Amino acid sequence: MEIVYEQNYNPKTADFTPILRAANAKKPDAIYIASYPNGSAGLVRALAEVGTDAKAVGGGMVGLQFAGLMAGLGPMLNGIANYDFFVPEPTMNLYPGASALIDRYQSKVKAENLKVDALGYYLVPWAYANLDILGQAVEAVGSLDQVAIGKYIRDNEFTSVVGKIKFGKNGEWERPRTLVVQYQGITNNDLQQFATPGTRKILLPADISTGDIQSFNSLRK
């Protein structure tokens, strides 16, 4: 794969249209973006304002999973393919307990008017699973000995709200669980559409995919 344009941006960058124009001038087939929330939102807006002929756009854009940014950007997200951890697609039912956990989370956020992410799909299931695994390990070891807890976590398989989890030799998941989703069919800025199936189709992992990748511009107005 030939890389035709590669640049870093400063977190203070207020406008991303010059960056996108410079990238477009190299006529890329795909644009991979690794960005934090401000940059993610800025680049999504720049894509709406300047456009691109690239067939695929997205990658590791942190922040687009947040309820506030999803609602704020709305249809500008269409076509972008991005990583995620949990989306309300039917195949995610393989995560036992995650849906019930999110329902509980969303009810609590609403009832108590908590100033946190309104939907909670992105981080809540895995944050819960992290602590759940740690709790299970502490109980199994019977002490707070960190070496023993670490060894137990490395050697055993766990079951939590996200299903079975086992870690490989390098400390990562034995089987990758990160999702690649593509934003499709977003028509307005209503937050609730992101709580129903269809707006973020799962492309990967293949065994739980709910849609095929489509070219970036075919999903734009």
Added chain:
Amino acid sequence: MAIFIDLLLNALVIGVLLGGFYAALSIGLSITFGLLDVVNIAHPTMLVLGAFIAFLLNSTWGIDPVLAGIISTPFFFVLGWLIYQVYYNVFEKSGAESLRGLAFFFGLLFIIEVGLIIQFGVDHRLVEAPYIGQSWNIVIGEEIDVAIPFRLLVAFVVAAIATLAIHAYLTKTFFGRAVRAVAQDMMALRLMGVDPIRVKRIAFAMGVATAGIGGALMIIVLPIEPSLGRLYLGNVFAIVVLGGLGSISGTLLAAVIIGIAESIVATFFGPSWAPAVSFGILLAVLAFRPEGLFGKTAGAH
């Protein structure tokens, strides 16, 4: 060649528009710091407060963010009035404004920031307006077109109007001249029978009042979160110093220079170099003109 011209034209246009936006962020500081010598380092966080008020009015009642900024301006005027009253009585009156006054505004910065976190959380916020996400595409020739994002155009127009209005007010009205006189010689003003503290209080309130419209433009241009102000602290001070302390038109020009420099560097050399070039310009100008582009030399006083 056509691609180069296309990139250059777009970089220049975006740079000018971006400069207008930067001017909107800096103009209040140009009054409070440039004219009144009050180092209000909480100004960028006040802008973020203005942005959150615009967000609240926009998300609750669907009010256009620019209108929301105009609506919140009187609130910021009163806020500025009260802040200066405290600052004067506690610090300036006793001559303790230099370090303790700085600590006061530093504390104010965190109080506003934490208040925003408690009220709104740490999520990024955006506003909805018909001009956000749209652009005006002007075809100039084959392979050459200029795309003008409406959100930047709106920010530029509003910022230019606000800046020119403040400049006219400070240069054409009696009170404006009194503000500039305070900046030059408070004692002389006192001898003329004018209360310089009253003049400073109103001028400071005017400077803070710009956070209403400046904050609204901020959330039109980019997503906001409570700590965003600290990110722009260096930029706004750099623009005010580059323009020349006390010069409103200098602030606008300095903001446009920084905007163009950032845009051209981001286009042709990579965006990570943009801040270095901006601050490089500041250093270079200060080396040859320590008073800034439009600042008055010591002899002029």
